Amino acid sequence: xxxxxxxxxxxxxxxEAFLTINCTYTATGYPxxxxxxxxxxxxxxxxLKATKADDKGSNKGFEATYRKETTSFHLEKGSVQVxxxxxxxxxxxxxxxxxxxxxxEGTQLxxxx
Amino acid sequence: GAVVSQHxxxxxxxxxxxxxxxxxxxxxxxxxxxxxxxxxKQSLMLMATSNEGSKATYEQGVEKDxxxxxxxxxxxxxxTVTSAHPEDSSFYICSARQxxxxxxxxxxxxxxxx
Numbered sequence: 001x002x003x004x005x006x007x008x009x010x011x012x013x014x015x016e017a018f019l020t021i022n023c024t025y026t027a028t029g030y031p032x033x034x035x036x037x038x039x040x041x042x043x044x045x046x047x048l049k050a051t052k053a054d055d056k057g058s059n060k061g062f063e064a065t066y067r068k069e070t071t072s073f074h075l076e077k078g079s080v081q082v083x084x085x086x087x088x089x090x091x092x093x094x095x096x097x098x099x100x101x102x103x104x105e106g107t108q109l110x111x112x113x
Numbered sequence: 114g115a116v117v118s119q120h121x122x123x124x125x126x127x128x129x130x131x132x133x134x135x136x137x138x139x140x141x142x143x144x145x146x147x148x149x150x151x152x153x154k155q156s157l158m159l160m161a162t163s164n165e166g167s168k169a170t171y172e173q174g175v176e177k178d179x180x181x182x183x184x185x186x187x188x189x190x191x192x193t194v195t196s197a198h199p200e201d202s203s204f205y206i207c208s209a210r211q212x213x214x215x216x217x218x219x220x221x222x223x224x225x226x227x
Contacts, residue, residue: 036218043119043206043218044157089156099145099210103156 002027002094006104013080013111021075021107023064023090031092033057033066033073034101038087047075047088080111116140117209119219126197126226134192134222136207142187143209148180151204151221160205163190197226 007022025031032051036044048057053068062077073090090104116139126132136146144165149157161182162170169182179201181193190209194201206221 041220043117043220044208045218046215099147099208099216100159100162101147101157101208101216102159105156106154108154 002031002092002102004090004092004102004104006088006090006107009106010108010110013109015082015111015113016079017111019075019077019080019084019109021088021090021109023073023075023104025071025073025090025092027071027092027094027102029095030068031094033064034091034093035062035064035073035075036089036091036103038089038106040086044089080109082111082113085109085111117207117217117219119207119222121222122220123223124225126224128198128226129196131193131195132197132224134194134205134207134224136190136192136209136219138188138209138217141209141211141214143190143211144187146184146190146207146209147216148182148190148192149206149208151206153204157206160192165190194224197224199226202226 003026005024034049035047037047038044048059050057050066056065064073064075087106087108089106091101118137120135146163148160151157160175163182163184165184184190202225208216208218210216
């Protein structure tokens, strides 16, 4: 079945540092890929998405590129801020699964001033 | 923008009692809603898909009689944890999708069973 694997956390960075959170997936066909962010005490918010190979999703300075050849969708940001502290989830929606999402384990990011 | 409201945001109940969690789409109609469960420091696990006007579709390993789902209208789905036990303590999150639109998540409900 479909699965998503994220790098283990927690990740602690200083403000303005470069961020990478690795995400790889297993799925048949061509799934859609997502990054969600969960701020403390809140639900999930869609951060960015990509629906086909080589697509790049971007939002709020975050980027991720859909790499079919490496089955990856790594999240990056060039300069993190304290307000980026949150839990980040990589997720996929398979070709036949409709709106059902399969999530990775989540990565806790803490950015210190 | 589209919002999904979950209520309550947190609840504490005694073992053996039942707890109902509501999920509402505030400004759109959702024929399908999803219920997830999140254990501490773990990912979200899909429990069931709630379909308006019909029975919910449960994921493998989820007890239908334990987690009752009712989707009586296009804007409301409820999850009832029946005869709750401490192992049911968790963070429950619902999501709803606009027609041809993105998924929206509620803020979640923290359930603690004592």
